Amino acid sequence: MTGSQAPTSTVVRCRINGRDVEMLVPVRLTVAELLRDRLGLTGTKVSCEMQVCGVCTVLVDGNPVSSCATLACDLDGTEVLTVEGLARGRNLHPVQEAFMAANALQCGFCTPGFIMMAVALLDARPDADQAEVREWMDGNLCRCTGYAPIETAVTVAASRMNDSSLEDDQ
Amino acid sequence: MAVLPELGLVRSSDLDEVLAAVGHDYAPYAGGTELVPATGLGLRRPAAIVDLKRVEALKGIEVDAGAGSVTIGAAVTHRRLSDHPGVREHLPTLAAAASRVGNARVRSTGTVGGNLCFAEPRSDLGCVLLALGATAEVRSARGARTLGIDELILGAFETSLEPDEILATVTVPFEPPGMSYWKLQSYERPTLGVALVVTEDRWEITVGAATERPTRIVLAAGDTAGLAAFVDGLEFSDDMTGPPDYKRSVLRAHLDQTLGATQ
Numbered sequence: 001m002t003g004s005q006a007p008t009s010t011v012v013r014c015r016i017n018g019r020d021v022e023m024l025v026p027v028r029l030t031v032a033e034l035l036r037d038r039l040g041l042t043g044t045k046v047s048c049e050m051q052v053c054g055v056c057t058v059l060v061d062g063n064p065v066s067s068c069a070t071l072a073c074d075l076d077g078t079e080v081l082t083v084e085g086l087a088r089g090r091n092l093h094p095v096q097e098a099f100m101a102a103n104a105l106q107c108g109f110c111t112p113g114f115i116m117m118a119v120a121l122l123d124a125r126p127d128a129d130q131a132e133v134r135e136w137m138d139g140n141l142c143r144c145t146g147y148a149p150i151e152t153a154v155t156v157a158a159s160r161m162n163d164s165s166l167e168d169d170q
Numbered sequence: 171m172a173v174l175p176e177l178g179l180v181r182s183s184d185l186d187e188v189l190a191a192v193g194h195d196y197a198p199y200a201g202g203t204e205l206v207p208a209t210g211l212g213l214r215r216p217a218a219i220v221d222l223k224r225v226e227a228l229k230g231i232e233v234d235a236g237a238g239s240v241t242i243g244a245a246v247t248h249r250r251l252s253d254h255p256g257v258r259e260h261l262p263t264l265a266a267a268a269s270r271v272g273n274a275r276v277r278s279t280g281t282v283g284g285n286l287c288f289a290e291p292r293s294d295l296g297c298v299l300l301a302l303g304a305t306a307e308v309r310s311a312r313g314a315r316t317l318g319i320d321e322l323i324l325g326a327f328e329t330s331l332e333p334d335e336i337l338a339t340v341t342v343p344f345e346p347p348g349m350s351y352w353k354l355q356s357y358e359r360p361t362l363g364v365a366l367v368v369t370e371d372r373w374e375i376t377v378g379a380a381t382e383r384p385t386r387i388v389l390a391a392g393d394t395a396g397l398a399a400f401v402d403g404l405e406f407s408d409d410m411t412g413p414p415d416y417k418r419s420v421l422r423a424h425l426d427q428t429l430g431a432t433q
Contacts, residue, residue, distance in 0.1 A: 006180050006218035007179055008176050008178050010179055026176070027177040027179040027219065028174035028175065028176055028177045029174075030174070049172055049207065050207050051207065051272070051273070052273075063249065064274050065275050065279050066275045066276075066279075069203065069206045070202060070279060071219075073179060073181075073221075074202070117275075120274070121274070135269075135270065139272070139273020140273075
């Protein structure tokens with residue numbers, strides 16, 4: 001097979017924030033480019049483009065991924081969640097509420113990435129201890145607020161989410 | 171944002187079709203953890219990517235109780251590896267190492283095969299798999315061959331794979347008693363990794379991350395002179411994580427703590 005024979009675009013069918021999407025995308029298109037440039041979902045930020053800083057974090061089938069370094073063609077058949085998909089109407093997600101309450105942001109550029117990573121963590125490990133919180137969050141960088149309020153916010157969100165799931169069970 | 175150059179896509183669930191496509195300009199592609207940034211930076215210029223993720227034979231984790239081994243597909247992600255009950259039971263040190271590779275996003279998409287074949291020296295899996303005596307099955311349209319980890323990884327970013335070959339699976343003997351893995355790490359990648367298998371009469375030591383490729387030695391327990399000579403003889407890399415003397419000192423201190431005097 002030669003380069004001219006391999007198609008340079010492909011159809012992607014996926015669900016993004018609960019909405020079915022079917023698009024023809026270039027193979028070279030990243031998930032971040034798809035979200036920001038084609039779908040107008042600019043809550044996802046881009047910075048290092050090396051999988052190091054975490055601002056571009058989105059969830060694919062519940063797993064946190066770097067949207068800057070993931071190709072959009074890999075989204076076929078998946079469910080994608082971005083920061084725009086967290087709130088229910090006017091009600092923010094418990095992680096968003098906790099970030100506000102703990103002042104866990106300053107300039108806010110890293111915040112969508114931190115919030116998505118925290119959501120991924122608390123969905124996968126609702127009882128995450130401090131070591132697990134640090135292990136999951138240490139791949140996200142913040143250059144102004146610092147990490148202590150962010151860790152507090154994640155811990156507070158975890159206990160609120162566990163409390164409300166207990167209430168749901170009753 | 172850096173725009174990637176035009177890329178073709180070969181995608182099939184059939185291993186033979188995938189193998190027929192892989193070649194010089196047709197890069198095997200799974201998690202994209204390294205290939206996508208490297209292509210963005212212009213370090214790699216593939217004409218097309220050959221997606222391995224739809225081939226079932228490259229995605230399995232099979233525990234063979236009779237043989238006492240686990241066979242792991244090259245396209246298995248770090249998260250699947252670290253969460254797999256059979257891996258946690260029979261290869262707990264590997265599972266723990268996989269649970270701390272890179273960051274949580276890298277563990278979602280990055281694969282065992284990508285980690286080994288990129289051959290970045292500052293890696294955990296190469297060191298742990300060499301310590302475990304793992305073997306790699308390499309496939310191409312021409313056939314298959316089986317290599318030890320030290321025959322697969324030849325140096326920094328260098329493997330013995332031919333352009334038309336892919337790593338298909340890694341077969342790992344069950345973890346022996348007395349195994350541990352410790353690493354020094356500040357950012358995304360380890361500065362130094364040390365895998366030990368310590369029994370009453372043997373010291374098996376594998377050092378990774380601080381040298382161009384993982385290095386293993388087997389000594390009689392208590393052979394402190396042999397251990398010191400091994401540490402002295404390692405060629406540590408000089409990079410942003412520290413000069414060779416620093417890495418040698420950290421390794422000595424760790425071995426002193428875990429095995430007793432090395433000097």
